[in-house]
Amino acid sequence: MSGNDERMPVTDVHAHLLLPAMHAEVERRAPELVAEAADLERRRNGVPSLQASGAMVGARIPKLTDVSVRLAAMDAQGVDRQWVSVSPNHFYPWAPEGLAVWVAGETNRLVAEHVAQAPDRLTGLGVVPLQHPERIVEYLDDAVLGRGLAGVEISSFAGDVELSDPRLEPFWARAAELGCVVFLHPFGCSLDERLDRFYLSNTVGQPAENAVALSHVIFAGVLDRHPGLKLLAAHGGGYLPFAIGRSDRAWRVRPEAHGCAHEPSSYLRKLWFDTVVHDEAAVRHLVAVAGPERVLLGSDFPFDMGLDDPVGEIRAAGLSEEITDLILGGNAAELLRTRVRT
Template identity: 40%
Template sequence: MLTVDVHNHFAPPEIIAAARAGDGLDGLRVEVVAGQEYMVHRQGFRWPIEPTFYDLEARLAAMDARETDLAVLSLAPTLLMYWLADAAEAADFALLANNALATFAAGSGGRIVPVATLPMQDTDAAVAELRRAVTGLGMKGAQIGPRMEELGLDHERVRPVLAEAARLGVPLILHPYNVGKRAGLERFYLSNLIGNPLESTVGAAHLVFGGVLDELPDLRVVLMHGGGYLPYQIGRLDHGHHVRAEAKGCALEPSAYLRRFWYDTITHAAAPLRFLVDQVGADRVVYGTDFPFDMGGGPAGEQLGGVKLDDADRELIYGRNAVDLFDLRTEA
């Protein structure tokens, strides 16, 4: 059965080398603790640097071990760099990251499918880089955050980027990012455990309530981490749309837009994954792992093993949905 992982990450070797040398972008540096390298952000967040982030041989070996045929690869979201004050520096970084990822994928024999990162601080630069990445580098879409710092995805500065993705016919992966503290979520790693699904939910809600999905009927959006809380609290959004004037910006009730999104399988439990499939349909669920971060999910058989699915639905989730969504027929 064809297996396509749509949610796994890459770190450019150049960025890691600079951080090791003490000259990392935005103050990035590498620390070694008990033999393990960590990327450390000036804002406080740190994450282990596994060779699979940047070493092609290690990545392909890991894919083999997980019985993954194809991997849709995106930049580690901690490196989105939307917080850089210098828009030109952000554009240069996106150029470097996308070129590095394209080179990485080119050596994989077609098994790694790259998607772009964009300098969202500058709308025109982001649109231009998306166009270059898709038409020049052959990338199959882009990964963006569920917000651009303080701006929601329905903001006028963000909409041209979404419109360009729709025009090009490529999907956008929405992935939370955070390298600092989140008020009220500082302890117990809640910044990730609760904060990441929350951000995905807010990003999706902005697209719905802001009328973006009405305006861009061809826009395709992939939500990570099982869609955050969106599929599980959609009734609350519907109710708010009915009773609150502030929530009437969409043409239909929010539940009507659930199938405008695709959702990865990372729920870390069989029951919510089964609920997700029932709620949105097997044709809107795609296998993902968040590899190689420690909060990632396991191989497809492990994630879906406890979920009752017929063979046709299992085949869709394992890989066929991703083939259609990212136009991977040649690779498949």
């Protein structure tokens, strides 16, 4: 830990890892499917954005793969601990069952190996094959019980699987039972070519996907059935916390929107959110609508759409010292406190 050991460690819950060797093996095993996925990404993002992203990621490979470089960058940011999850391009939501479960197991192994190089500084999150609900619990257990990870990262949807899908009920139940973290981080946006310029695929697509996915969870009553679920949303939950009044209105007046027991806004205090919102006023709003115990420091390390100075942005947000300390580390520590240990 850097700095004063008496204080709560500053924890960044949104930091990524790249697995180039695993991706090369996926390409070897399924070249046609990889090519189809690449074509979809070209349609969704547009060639200029893909070219810019390729150069950006290439320049950040050491931060995404080398633990010593990661730790030095954390020190420079004043971050004591990172929760490390793979870059969402490693979700492979198109993968058939055999490949998907191999990817999940290999990802969990590689994340565990990465964080084990600095266990006092790094906490790992694994993955599950979301598009194959019948195999998800198996790989949740693999991540948490088999590899000692703190939880798993999931996308906003995969194939025909939305987060309201009844086939996910065993997954939500098991995640709540284990007390592990489920980190919601979208990859891609189903709006496709409408967002293929101006980098709208990220600036609009990611917040939209977060809002859609969380709405599926809320309106389907997932949080009613599994009140112990620890669901953490990237990018501050996207648009949902900032337009939640519309959801409340629908719940009050539309019968088909009444699948949850209470107004949708009440469930914001049953979720957790990171601070990757790029706006001090938005951070304050998250605190107001979700509660100070539900907002955690995030950076999206080390991508260009992340926060260069995540700690400084929170300290500049005009929050009380007590709330600032909760966001910088207290809430992350509490979120992990009751998880099952191996």
